[in-house]
Amino acid sequence: MKFLEQAPRFLFFTGKGGVGKTSIACATAIELAEAGRRVLLVSTDPASNVGQVFGVGIGDKITAIDAVPNLFALEIDPQAAAQAYRDRIVGPVRGKLPEAVVRGIEEQLSGACTTEIAAFDEFTALLTNTAITSGYDHIIFDTAPTGHTIRLLQLPVAWSGFLEAGKGDASCLGPLAGLEKQRAQYSAAVDALADGQRTRLILVARPQNSALREAARTHEELAAIGLNQQFLVVNGLLPKEEAALDALAAALYAREQAALSATPDALRSLPCDYVPLKPFNLVGLDALRQLLVATPSHIDAAVGEPVELHAPSLSELVDGIAADGHGLVMLMGKGGVGKTTLAAAVAVELAHRGLPVHLTTSDPAAHLAETLHGSLDNLTVSRIDPHAETERYRQEVLRTKGAKLDAQGRALLEEDLRSPCTEEIAVFQAFSRIIREAGEKFVVMDTAPTGHTLLLLDATGAYHREVARMLDAKGAHYMTPMMQLQDARRTKVLLVTLAETTPVLEAANLQADLRRAGIEPWAWVINNSVAAARPHSPLLQQRAKNELREVEKVATTHARRYAVVPLLSEEPVGVSRLLELAGRETEPA
Amino acid sequence: MTTIQVFDPALCCSTGVCGVETDQALVTFSADVDWAKQSGARIERFNLAQEPMIFAENATVKAFLERSGQEALPLILVDGEISLAGRYPNREELARWAGVKEVEEAKSGACCSGSSCC
Numbered sequence: 001m002k003f004l005e006q007a008p009r010f011l012f013f014t015g016k017g018g019v020g021k022t023s024i025a026c027a028t029a030i031e032l033a034e035a036g037r038r039v040l041l042v043s044t045d046p047a048s049n050v051g052q053v054f055g056v057g058i059g060d061k062i063t064a065i066d067a068v069p070n071l072f073a074l075e076i077d078p079q080a081a082a083q084a085y086r087d088r089i090v091g092p093v094r095g096k097l098p099e100a101v102v103r104g105i106e107e108q109l110s111g112a113c114t115t116e117i118a119a120f121d122e123f124t125a126l127l128t129n130t131a132i133t134s135g136y137d138h139i140i141f142d143t144a145p146t147g148h149t150i151r152l153l154q155l156p157v158a159w160s161g162f163l164e165a166g167k168g169d170a171s172c173l174g175p176l177a178g179l180e181k182q183r184a185q186y187s188a189a190v191d192a193l194a195d196g197q198r199t200r201l202i203l204v205a206r207p208q209n210s211a212l213r214e215a216a217r218t219h220e221e222l223a224a225i226g227l228n229q230q231f232l233v234v235n236g237l238l239p240k241e242e243a244a245l246d247a248l249a250a251a252l253y254a255r256e257q258a259a260l261s262a263t264p265d266a267l268r269s270l271p272c273d274y275v276p277l278k279p280f281n282l283v284g285l286d287a288l289r290q291l292l293v294a295t296p297s298h299i300d301a302a303v304g305e306p307v308e309l310h311a312p313s314l315s316e317l318v319d320g321i322a323a324d325g326h327g328l329v330m331l332m333g334k335g336g337v338g339k340t341t342l343a344a345a346v347a348v349e350l351a352h353r354g355l356p357v358h359l360t361t362s363d364p365a366a367h368l369a370e371t372l373h374g375s376l377d378n379l380t381v382s383r384i385d386p387h388a389e390t391e392r393y394r395q396e397v398l399r400t401k402g403a404k405l406d407a408q409g410r411a412l413l414e415e416d417l418r419s420p421c422t423e424e425i426a427v428f429q430a431f432s433r434i435i436r437e438a439g440e441k442f443v444v445m446d447t448a449p450t451g452h453t454l455l456l457l458d459a460t461g462a463y464h465r466e467v468a469r470m471l472d473a474k475g476a477h478y479m480t481p482m483m484q485l486q487d488a489r490r491t492k493v494l495l496v497t498l499a500e501t502t503p504v505l506e507a508a509n510l511q512a513d514l515r516r517a518g519i520e521p522w523a524w525v526i527n528n529s530v531a532a533a534r535p536h537s538p539l540l541q542q543r544a545k546n547e548l549r550e551v552e553k554v555a556t557t558h559a560r561r562y563a564v565v566p567l568l569s570e571e572p573v574g575v576s577r578l579l580e581l582a583g584r585e586t587e588p589a
Numbered sequence: 590m591t592t593i594q595v596f597d598p599a600l601c602c603s604t605g606v607c608g609v610e611t612d613q614a615l616v617t618f619s620a621d622v623d624w625a626k627q628s629g630a631r632i633e634r635f636n637l638a639q640e641p642m643i644f645a646e647n648a649t650v651k652a653f654l655e656r657s658g659q660e661a662l663p664l665i666l667v668d669g670e671i672s673l674a675g676r677y678p679n680r681e682e683l684a685r686w687a688g689v690k691e692v693e694e695a696k697s698g699a700c701c702s703g704s705s706c707c
Binding site for chain 1 (some may be wrong): 596599600613616617619620621623626627637638639641642644645651654655658659
C-alpha cells in the first residue's frame, strides 16, 4: 500500500460515511504499531465506532489497546467535550451566582456552537500540544464525515483571519472566550496541516461514481486550504475472479470498473491504492490484519445454496405512507447508506401513485438531480444548499437588521455573520420553510449525515423552547418544527442502514438519540442488500449470509416496521430503476 | 478616563447573530460601541455565558443579579456605578458618559444612525 510508505506523523483518513474509513484507519494503526511505532488513533466522529472495532471501550481518555502493543486510541465525543467545556466555565461560579442564572448560562452553552468549538479545541490540541502527543510516532485521525471535517479544517484559517483583523472582543466566535490564548494553537495547527512532511491526507472512496466525485470535491477543497499531501484509497473493489461466477457479480464488476475509468481528473494525479472486497465483516483484529494484504481471502466452502430472504419491499412501506395523503417523510442515517437514492425512490413511488410530492435535500454531498435523471408528473425537486442558504441569510440580516447602521457598523455585522454558527441557523430556517408544505402534500427530505442532522434537531429544539416561552405566556396556539417532527401523524422518519454490523449499530444509536428528542422512527430501510439480490458468486453469497443475521436483528429488535432494498446490478439512476428499487416490476418502455 | 462596563445577558455573541432570531437592539448597540471606541471611549463588554466569573467577582453586579435576576440584564456601570439597566444605551448616552463628541458625519448616510429620527 502506497499510502503506508514512509508514513508521516499525522495521517488523516477522510471520505463519505460508509466508505470504510474506520476499518482502513484501524488497519493502518495496527500495521504501524506492529512495525514497532507508537501510534495514537483518534476518532473525531460523533458516532465513533473505533471502540467497537477493537472490542474495547475507549471514550475521551487515551486508552491502550491491549491486544496490540504500542497502539493507543482516543474518541473525541463532541457532546462530552462540550460538557467539559461547560463545566470549566460554569463550575467556578456555582454557588456564587443565583441558581437560575447558572442554569441560564448552561442553557446558552448547550447549542451546536459550543459543541463544535469544544470538539475543535481538542482536535487542534492534538495537532500541537506536545505534552499530550510527544510520546507518539504517528497520530492517525479517523475523521468525521466529509462536510464536517472540511469545516473543522477550514476553521483555523478563518479564525486566524478574524484574529489578525485585530478585533479581539468583537467577533462572533461564540463561546471561545479568551481567544488570544488559543491563537498560537490554531496557527500551529494550520502549519502542521499544511506541512507535507508532517501531514498526509488519505481520501477513502468506494468504486462508485458518487463516492469518487465526492472524493474529488474534498481533494480540491482541502488542497485549496493548503493540504497538498494527498493519497487515494479505493476500498471494497470486487475481485475480477468473482465476475466470472454470476450475473450480478459480473454487472457489479463492470459497474465498478466503469466508475474507476471515469475517475475525476482531479484524483488521477494522486498515488492510488486498491483494497479488494472481503467476504467478512471488518470487526476484530484478525479481520483488520487481513484488510490491507493482497492475498485472496478464505471463503467458506459450505456456501452453495442461494440465500433465502423474505422481507417487505420499499413499495409495501410506501403503501403505509401513501395512506395518509400528505405529510413529511424524512430519511435519516449515516452518510453513504444511500439516503439520497432512497428518498428519490420513495418520492418517485409516491408520485407514481398520483400523489403530489416535493422531494428536497440538505445533504451537501447530494446528487439528487443525477439520481432522478428526468422528471415525473406530481413531483417537484429542490435542494437546500448550505452555502446559498447562508449567503441568503447574511443578506437578509444585513438588509433588515443592518439597515440603519453606518458603514463601519455594517462591516462589524458582516464580520459576525461570517461566524461558523451562521450556516446552522441558515439551513435550519430553510428546513423549517419547506416542511410547512407538508400539510397539503408529501414532502420527502433527504437529510445530511447523522451528526449534522442531530445538530439541526438541536437547533429545532432551541427554537421550540424560545417560541414556547414567548407564546405560552400569551396563551397562543402555535406549531414549531420540533412539534411537527414529534407528531407521528405529520412526520414519518425512515432510518436507512446497510445489513452490516456497524451501520446497524449506528442506526440503532441514532434511533436512541431521536427517541430522546421525542421522535419515534416509523420504519427502517435496509439498503443495498446482497442477500435480497440472490447472488451465486461465493464471495457475494458469503456476504449475503452475513447479512441475514443483521436483517434478523433489525426485524426483531430494532424496527417497528422495515423493508429491504436489493443491491441492483445497475446504478439506481432514473425513474424506472428507482421504481424497481422500491420493489415493483419495471414497466415496459 | 471614564470606563464604561457593559454586562450582557448570556449571549452566543455580541451581535446575537448566532441566535435563532437576530435582535435589532444588539446589532445596533454593537455598532454604537464600535463607533464610541473609535471616538476614544473606553468600553468593556462581558458576556454572562462566556465570562461568568467577572459577574460573580464584581460585588455590584453580583448583588444586582441576586436582586433582579438575569432577565434584568444588560447592566451598565460607568466608573463602577450603576448607570443603566434593562436596556442598552443609545449612541447619545454613550457619548455623554464617555465625554466624546457625536460627530455629525456619523449620522449621514443611513436614515438614523443616531437617536434623532425614525
